[in-house]
Amino acid sequence: xxxxxxxxxxxxxxxxxxxxxALRAQGHRMLDDMFDYLGTLRERPVWQAAPAxxxxxxxxPLPRAPSSLEAAHDRFMRDILPxxxxxxxxxxxxxxxxxxxxxGMLAETLAAGLNANLGGRNQVPxxxxxxxxxxxxxxxxxxxxxxxxxxxxxxMANLVGVLVARAAAMGRAVxxxxxxxxxxxxxxxxxxxxxxxxxQAMDITxxxxxxxxxxxxxxxxxxxxxxxxxxxxxxxxxGLRPFLIAGTxxxxxxxxxxxxxxxxxxxxxxxLWFHVDGAFGALAMLxxxxxxxxxxxxxxxxxxxxxxxxxxxxYDAGFILVRDAETHRAAFDASVAYLSRETRxxxxxxxxPCDYGPDxxxxxxxxxxxxxxxxxxxxxxxxxxxxxxxxxxxxARRVRAEPELELLAPVAxxxxxxxxxxxxxxxxxxxxxxxxxxxxxxxxxxxPSTTRVHGKLAIRAAIVNHRTSAAxxxxxxxxxxxxxxxxxxxxxxxxxxxx
Numbered sequence: 277x278x279x280x281x282x283x284x285x286x287x288x289x290x291x292x293x294x295x296x297x298a299l300r301a302q303g304h305r306m307l308d309d310m311f312d313y314l315g316t317l318r319e320r321p322v323w324q325a326a327p328a329x330x331x332x333x334x335x336x337p338l339p340r341a342p343s344s345l346e347a348a349h350d351r352f353m354r355d356i357l358p359x360x361x362x363x364x365x366x367x368x369x370x371x372x373x374x375x376x377x378x379x380g381m382l383a384e385t386l387a388a389g390l391n392a393n394l395g396g397r398n399q400v401p402x403x404x405x406x407x408x409x410x411x412x413x414x415x416x417x418x419x420x421x422x423x424x425x426x427x428x429x430x431x432m433a434n435l436v437g438v439l440v441a442r443a444a445a446m447g448r449a450v451x452x453x454x455x456x457x458x459x460x461x462x463x464x465x466x467x468x469x470x471x472x473x474x475x476q477a478m479d480i481t482x483x484x485x486x487x488x489x490x491x492x493x494x495x496x497x498x499x500x501x502x503x504x505x506x507x508x509x510x511x512x513x514x515g516l517r518p519f520l521i522a523g524t525x526x527x528x529x530x531x532x533x534x535x536x537x538x539x540x541x542x543x544x545x546x547x548l549w550f551h552v553d554g555a556f557g558a559l560a561m562l563x564x565x566x567x568x569x570x571x572x573x574x575x576x577x578x579x580x581x582x583x584x585x586x587x588x589x590x591y592d593a594g595f596i597l598v599r600d601a602e603t604h605r606a607a608f609d610a611s612v613a614y615l616s617r618e619t620r621x622x623x624x625x626x627x628x629p630c631d632y633g634p635d636x637x638x639x640x641x642x643x644x645x646x647x648x649x650x651x652x653x654x655x656x657x658x659x660x661x662x663x664x665x666x667x668x669x670x671x672a673r674r675v676r677a678e679p680e681l682e683l684l685a686p687v688a689x690x691x692x693x694x695x696x697x698x699x700x701x702x703x704x705x706x707x708x709x710x711x712x713x714x715x716x717x718x719x720x721x722x723x724p725s726t727t728r729v730h731g732k733l734a735i736r737a738a739i740v741n742h743r744t745s746a747a748x749x750x751x752x753x754x755x756x757x758x759x760x761x762x763x764x765x766x767x768x769x770x771x772x773x774x775x
Contacts, residue, residue, distance in 0.1 A: 370738070437551045
């Protein structure tokens, strides 16, 4: 066998190298390559399709013999790094992905080296996660009784929120007997523009997605409070049991914020759990200019959000904050011998994170979040969040100024939905706009996505990356105009117009 000088086998049979000096040198090369990557993002395409031969290379059988770390690193640089989705790039605007930072990358390296399991036990890494919870209590105006938990992302955080709300409504007994044993069916309410993970959470928890009422929205894509009250009343008349309202702070399509204060009022009047899906929008609380848009979020019973979006923490770092820790814990804790607690030793320091969620094995997500908040500070992160909204408003102004472009939704935060409309085009233009997006993505200039607004296919630009500037969205706009004009001209020559 051939071993790299960077990682020869250990004579004692462990997986540690025999030559730490050589490994250190190779490690520095790997770290330098990532610094070079982040420092030269603008010189690279946002995205490029992987050649067939590169994909085919990942169909190899399970390796039985060792190979060198240097060779694996070279393969990463050649066949993996160039063909990622590109969300670190300032031209990435397709989905609500954060851009990450070099600070977060370094913190993730430290966490990987420590390799702490944050399911529980008496260890300071758990205290770091509790520190984040304390900071989030402060940010959202929650009481000291509030609990928090890191999860993979807001989809999982919303699932935890629904489970806690279910336990609050039905008590601990539902964990043993299940929802099928309940005489009255629980029903929940969210916006017609809410993320599908709310319906998925209802499905996974056994409540059923049919028990989720999708409430109509107003002209600004916010949940209609009158329609909500009417739906609750209708369900009560039908003998059903309303238990949950899920508001949204930053809808997935257009970035709208539900009237959270009004939803909190309805929840209080009706005795319902008030949950907020704040996947990216909740962290607008870090910006004094944007925080007023979230008025009422401090009244929520639970808030789900991601640090890896507007917080710019590397993936993944989702979080759930629950107003009442005892209610939260009642939804998950278990008494088993292998998780017994003591007042001293390694089994002390209860309760543990595993008492507040489904995972016993958990990575140290809190460390990269702690580094990000500590090194940058809340004010600087808030300023970066506010700047993405300023860039979005710049794009909206540009769209309004171009006769060939049409703005399809108000810009509440940082998402701009628009479309290309060539003069004299009699069709609805959906295929044309879809082709424009594909061509822009393949050009490597920018990476928008598509959605539907009022039935029309929209070009969607989500400005989440702290690196994205007005110049970047201008390049997107220029590319849409140039490519759109070319595709529209071709379509006019075709015997069958684009539908």
